Amino acid sequence: MQNFWNKIKLIWTDVILRKRVLFVLFMLVVFRLLSAIPIPGIDTLELSRFLTNNQFFGILNIFSGGGLSNLSIIMLGVGPYITSSIIMQLLTIMVPALKRIYHEEGEAGKKKFTQY
Incomplete structure (x- = not known):
């Protein structure tokens, strides 16, 4: 346990490390704040009602x-890429051609797979 506290103390004594840790924490706060801002023109209540009624999009929301x-x-950034890569990974289980x-x-197959 003493080793843990020594590392925490090192974060605050080393100026460069402290700046890096504070920058990461600041970016996490900014990310969380921006993720709470909805896209203008979207009715969030209607969207949540749609997701609860539609099973496919509800599962997509979970993924x-x-x-x-x-x-x-924030969802406009890397969100679609991450969601599509999760879906493609799940499709490899169900579609034999994608699995092959x-x-x-x-490596050539993996490059082709990420291209889709």
């Missing part, structure tokens, strides 16, 4: 980490 239910401006491309064709 996107709940970002689809808020439809924030991803697992059997090596």
Whole structure:
């Protein structure tokens, strides 16, 4: 336990490390604040009602980490890429052709897979 507190003390004594840790914490706060801002023109109540009534989009909301239910401006960034990569990974289980491309064709197959 003493080793843990020594490392915490090192964060505050080393100026460069302290700046880096504070920058990361600041960026996490900014990210969380921006993720609470919905896209202008979107009725969030109607969107949440739609997601609860539609089973497919409800599951898609779960896979996107709940970002689809808020439809924030952060979701416009890497959200679609992350969601599509999760869906493609799940499709490799269900579609034999995708499984063959991803697992059997090596690095070229993985590049083709990420292109989709």
